[in-house]
Amino acid sequence: MDSLLRFTAVLNQADRLRKTLLAWYDESGRDLPWRQTQDPYAIWVSEIMLQQTQVRTVLPYYRRWLAALPTIQALAGAASETVLKLWEGLGYYTRARNLHRAAQKIVEAHSGIFPKTFDSAIALPGIGRSTAGAILSSAYGQPHAILDTNVRRVLSRVIALETTGNAAEKHLWEVSEALLDRESPFAFNQALMDLGATVCLPRNPQCLLCPWQPFCLGQQQPDRFPVRPPKRKRPQKQAVGFFVQSENGFLLVKRPEKGLLGGLWEFPTIEGAEDWRIVFGSDPICVGTVEHAYTHFEIAVAIYWVKIDGKVEPQKLLDLWADQKIVWEPTENWSNYALTGVAHKMWRKFKNFRP
Ligand code: SF4
Numbered sequence: 001m002d003s004l005l006r007f008t009a010v011l012n013q014a015d016r017l018r019k020t021l022l023a024w025y026d027e028s029g030r031d032l033p034w035r036q037t038q039d040p041y042a043i044w045v046s047e048i049m050l051q052q053t054q055v056r057t058v059l060p061y062y063r064r065w066l067a068a069l070p071t072i073q074a075l076a077g078a079a080s081e082t083v084l085k086l087w088e089g090l091g092y093y094t095r096a097r098n099l100h101r102a103a104q105k106i107v108e109a110h111s112g113i114f115p116k117t118f119d120s121a122i123a124l125p126g127i128g129r130s131t132a133g134a135i136l137s138s139a140y141g142q143p144h145a146i147l148d149t150n151v152r153r154v155l156s157r158v159i160a161l162e163t164t165g166n167a168a169e170k171h172l173w174e175v176s177e178a179l180l181d182r183e184s185p186f187a188f189n190q191a192l193m194d195l196g197a198t199v200c201l202p203r204n205p206q207c208l209l210c211p212w213q214p215f216c217l218g219q220q221q222p223d224r225f226p227v228r229p230p231k232r233k234r235p236q237k238q239a240v241g242f243f244v245q246s247e248n249g250f251l252l253v254k255r256p257e258k259g260l261l262g263g264l265w266e267f268p269t270i271e272g273a274e275d276w277r278i279v280f281g282s283d284p285i286c287v288g289t290v291e292h293a294y295t296h297f298e299i300a301v302a303i304y305w306v307k308i309d310g311k312v313e314p315q316k317l318l319d320l321w322a323d324q325k326i327v328w329e330p331t332e333n334w335s336n337y338a339l340t341g342v343a344h345k346m347w348r349k350f351k352n353f354r355p
Contacts, residue, residue, distance in 0.1 A: 024211035025191030040114035040139035084338035098126025150196025156226035157218035
C-alpha cells in the first residue's frame with residue numbers, strides 16, 4: 001500500500017480514532033500540573049521545558065520556575081543570570097534565552113498577554129508551529145494541531161510512513177491536522193502526547209494496550225517507524241579545562257552571551273591546539289578527563305589543576321580570557337552561578353580527585 005492509500009485508510013476512520021483516543025485519555029491520561037491551568041504563561045513554560053526533556057525531569061524545574069517567576073511580567077523583568085540559574089541542568093539553554101526574550105516582546109507588543117492568534121504566537125522567539133498549536137489549544141481551546149517528537153512517532157507508526165525528511169514532515173502535519181478533534185482540541189492533543197509518552201514508546205511500544213491498535217498499520221514492526229535517515233557521526237573535539245586556584249578561590253569564566261551556552265559559567269577551557277603549557281610555566285596537576293555530547297559534536301576535556309603560587313604568572317593566564325567576564329570564587333559560592341553541564345562534570349571529577 002503506498003503512503004497516500006495508507007493515509008486515506010486511516011483518515012476514513014478518523015472519527016473512530018478520535019473517539020477511542022479520547023476515551024482512553026479519560027481513563028489513562030496523566031495528571032500534570034500544566035493541565036490544571038489555563039494560564040497561557042504556565043502552559044507555555046511547560047511546553048518549552050518539555051521540548052527535548054522528559055516530564056519527570058521537567059516537573060521540579062517547572063514548579064521552581066513558576067514560584068520564582070510567576071508571570072510574564074516577572075520573567076520579562078528578570079536578570080538573565082536569574083533565568084539561566086533557574087534553567088541550569090535542563091540543557092538546550094537557547095530555550096531559556098528565547099523564553100526571556102519572548103516575554104519581553106509580549107510585554108512590549110502585546111500588553112503582557114500571551115497572544116491569541118497563531119501568527120503572533122509563532123512570531124515569538126522559540127515558538128514553532130507545534131509549540132504554538134499546543135499552547136493555543138491548551139490555553140484558549142483553539143483547534144490547532146501539534147507534531148512534537150512523541151506525536152511524530154505515533155503518527156508515523158499509525159500510517160506506517162516510509163518516507164523521511166521534509167516529505168515525511170509535510171505528510172505527518174496533514175495527518176495531525178486531519179485527525180484533530182476540533183471540538184476538543186486540548187484533550188485530543190494532550191491525549192496524543194500521552195499516547196506517545198506512555199504507550200507508543202520509542203522502544204517496546206505497548207501495542208496490546210493501545211487504543212489505536214485496531215487501526216495501526218505499523219504495529220507489526222513498530223520499531224521501523226519513524227524511518228530515520230542514516231546517522232552521521234558527530235565530530236569529536238578535544239579541549240583542556242583548568243581548575244585555577246588562588247587564595248581567593250577558583251577562577252570561573254562567563255561564556256559570551258551569544259553562541260553555544262551563552263551567558264553560562266564554566267571553568268576556563270581551551271579548545272584546539274594552543275600551547276597552554278607555556279602559560280603555566282610548570283606542569284599543572286592532571287585530574288582526569290570528562291566527555292560530553294552536544295547535539296552537533298562531542299568533546300573530551302582533559303582537566304588540570306593549577307595553583308597560583310608564584311610559579312605561574314596570573315596575568316599571562318588571565319590574558320587568555322581577557323574578553324570574558326571572570327570571577328574568583330570559593331567552592332561554597334559556586335551555587336550562585338549557572339554552570340554548564342561540562343563544568344558540573346569537571347567538578348564531580350575534581351571533588352573525587354586524590355593527588
Ligand atoms: S498499535 Fe503500537 S505502534 Fe501502533 S500506535 Fe499503538 S502503540 Fe504505537
